[in-house]
Amino acid sequence: MSKQQTTPDGVEFVTVHGKRRAYIKTGSGPALLLLHGLACDRTTWDAVIPLLAKKYTVIAPDLLGHGLSDKPRADYTLGGYANGMRDLMTILGIDKVTVVGHSFGGGVAMQFAYQFPERTQRVMLVSSGGMGPEVSPFIKLIQAPGWEGVMRLLTLPGIRHVETAGLRALASYGGGPLRKYTRDLDEVATIVESWKDRRTRFAIRHLVRAVIDWRGQIVTMSDRAYLTDSMPMAVVWGRDDQVIPVRHASNAAALAPDSTVTVLPESGHFPHRDHPEEFSRLLDEFVTNSEPASYNRAKFRRLLRNGHAAPPPAALVSVGTA
Template identity: 30%
Template sequence: MIATKALPQDQFVQVGGFRARYWKVGQGAPLLLLHGIAHSVRAWEQNLEGLSARHTVYALDIIGHGLTDKPTSSYHISDLAKFIRDFMAAVDLPKVHLIGHSMGGAIAMHFAVMYPSQVDKLVLVAPAGIGSVVGLSFRLASLPLLGEYLTRPDWKRLQTVSRSLVFDQAIIRDEFVDWQYEYNALPGAQAAHLAIIRTHLNIFGFKKWVTDMVNSELDRFKTPTLAIWGENDNVIPLDSVRSRISAMKNITLHTLRYCGHVVQLEYPEEFNRLVLNFVNG
């Protein structure tokens, strides 16, 4: 099981007229961590101590998530990338090493193309959108009514979903599900998550415009990038994107055996080592 870590103090800042929660720990060249859908800064709590030994680490609740505001506005990937840009301006971060998991990885890729001068190196952890394949539960959530049912704030459902994301289900402790439930039950959270899903996915997977955009951006990619993937990821299967990533000159792919979709939680020490070696190499 994963041990509970002491949590940093919540900090808040105005970003584009919205209140955003973030954590800041450590000293050194800045790292900015972007979580996946329906998660929060707590997705990184097993990584903060290791990464902050050499860096100032910022973990952000993306708009619509955690304790950040959840407006009824656009959740298009370009707007999410602009939110990251505005956050960096608000906390005076001209340039960062950017690390994104799943949805956060898709945002990080898009950000690196939109604002290349603001990204030093990029770490993508099972990023969304390179291929069209995505887990069935996410595709079903794109459907009317069924999506509302599947994303309802229910503790047992969240436990089942969380366990499905990892290879070793024992690491999903009740405390992990508790904070997932707390954040997902906040007003506006479900609507925000459904807006993200339905903007970018349908019953067949990621919409064609998403994969076309991402792959067009990959063809223009110049940012040095490390991609980290679990070989047992059933949300965004490695085999569905391996050939595309392996063909990219600026992307180094590292895979982990007996690992699902949440690498930073399943193998935190290995994840931290990979990230530190890459950004400091």
């Protein structure tokens, strides 16, 4: 049972299974589902939504535990998020989508395609998790004992304002060799700001524990990549990504050899924010030039029975010119 609401600023809400979920829905045409990363929200897509909405129906939700969506004691696993997106698409009357996932959202996108191949036309992964174990040590620290207490202190009003102002000042640093380390700090400042909410900290910590341990990322697509045989896939990465190494783009090319992989220069962990026009062009070309996946149960059964084959040699990774 669901109950839908809309606010004057265009954010819509729907209550599913007693939990309120926020999302943006705009434009018309083929459906794109944009999934944000860990500790972010739908606003990470603000620069590309108007560009994409000229040609597509764009749905950008706040995942449960993020943004304006509820932050309950709930299932924060990839499977739980995939189920939530299936429910949202059903309520909106959308049967099939191209799923675009950034960072943790890339893991959700892959899980959605795995659980609901009959509803997935294509997948685009943006600086995605699930391509290898390595991840920034700062994310690993979220599961550390005492993290919540430290964050509670660091997000007190006076301290938080100094931190976020400092991060944004560093993010505006013009150029030079340090630029690749400072480029994403304005986004980090937004994340720190959101952590003033105890419920948000609770949700993020439970989410991280579901997908990361001290050795790095737990969840990987490598054992199920063969199921992408008939699923069009594109991968976009920022060359200066300091959160998930850019070399994971080559892992993606090896695991899904028919995928198109583009590495954008002068870009960090958020290539869709660093180069919105180029990113929108890449996504549009991907949708325009690929046939949507057609789910065939017999073929899916055959792939599962044959199991995992040895990964092929790494495919060529193209470098963008943004």
